[in-house]
Amino acid sequence: MSNFDTDGFEGVSCPLVTPYADGDVDETALAELVRRVDDAGMDGLVPAGTTGEFASLSDEEYETVLETTVDAADGSPVLAGTADTTVSGTLARIETAADAGADAALIVLPYFHGANDPAGNERFLSEIADDASLPIFLYNIPSCTGQEIAPATVESLARHPKVHGLKDSSGDFNYFLEVADRTPDDFRLLQGFDSYVVPGMLMGSSGGINALSNAIPETFVAARDAVATGDVERAREIGAERIAPLFQQCVDHGFAPATKAALESRGWLETAAVRPPLVELDSAAKDEIASSVQRALRAP
Template sequence: MNAPAFQYGAVSSPIVTPFDADGGVDTHALANHVETLVDAGLDGVVPCGTTGEFASLTDEERRTVIETVVEAADGRIPVIAGAADTSVSGVLARLRFAAEAGADAGLITLPYFHTSTDPDGQRAFFERVADDSPLPIYLYDIPATVGESIDPGVVADLAGHDSVVGLKDTSGDLTGIDAALRRTPDSYTVYQGVDAQLYPTASLGVDGGINALSQVIPEAYVALGEALRAGDDDRALALHREAIAPLFARCAEHGFAPAAKVAAGHRGFIPDPRVRPPLTLPDAAGREAIADDVDAALEVV
């Protein structure tokens, strides 16, 4: 299988799931948000990821979100659909629906709650999914929520599978992402999932990022990609230090689904930042601080 085509320095957005006043998925706001990000020049969108609160959505709502995003993207940028679940059959069911909806690829984690007792367990889980996947798949390494990192040997082994085309690394471990880059072929795509590490890992050879705050200050991420491709390190470093890293640090205090929603709401990208329990929104002071950091970031661009 072939992965969607991206260029060096590309950034895709793991988009939030807006909710309406009744608490349901606001499909109109979601479609408008996708349109905003397409117009801003981002390279892809990722519905039903961590920032999209996928774990708080019903199966029907997940379907609605992916269908809405695919329709809104309208083939202009790739859609990588989150398909995480705790069982092989559950992941495959989500991948099949994403394929039917028109998504270009799927993004899968290790099972959460149960962790593996041996790297062979991780390998077997991913292999069984990959063997029957209707879509190209990206592995998603996010130990903070899954409970363990993907073993580097498993990443290397799975890179040879026809269906496994890349990795989103949100481990925060620079040694680990360097190992993934060294032990996988050039055709294998490695994305940085930690916004504040996108620029630092560019020198290691990451292909780009899947970054939550790209839906808040897309101008900064587009400019960073342009600077990286042009070899303008001074410009890239300034965007990293003065725009992306400070906002990332602020949002990390509050969690990225709530913080991204507050920040996107401040930009007028979504009408309502409400989240579902157990997530909570920042207090008034926190919201003001996030808004101030968004404005400061935009001044750098």
């Protein structure tokens, strides 16, 4: 592993999109995006997650995305998405991530088929953690997996020496607060719902992993800094007036398509192309997103 400090993984991290050019992964565009968000002051990088369209990548492309990210990150922490539907498949992805130089792995519940009892989910996640070659962060995203990681399961797994935190993309803030109440102070809670990142940090969470930080990293860094300095009014303004309206467009149109449209509006991607079953946004939606991006970036 590199200099990734799981006990200090806080702040705002970027779940990178996967750029495409003529249907292939655009390694040059990905590396440039990594440098942009890193230069903006983001605290970490998360390749091959939901916004990165991991499920649309071949094994070879997945490896390329991780290697390109680690190389371009130049020492910044990399938390690799390693989702799969089996214990063995997830462990194989963790090995790929470790070989690429990633610092930790983000794991999800099996998608398509769910557990018939919460104990099954705990067994799945704990068996991965037992044999994982990297530190583990849980990823709660019930809209994609069909089930949440129950708070009691998170509480139990938080005692595992290799499990260091949770990214919650449920959009259920009460769930987030319950998990916070059930887990130790050094268990890292990261908000995946962009419009909740400021409320989460104000309530004591560790930070966030947020799709729109691809396109407006400066805004997320400003929110992080406002919370850190106790400027609650500024933090609330950033969250409510700059992040939330643009995030609603992500909810309406899908995270990868909307985020790529936002990146295209900044000139940070040449194309907002996505892979099936996702569809690139039409010009009207892109115009609305471009306007929201400009509002998010306006001077204080």
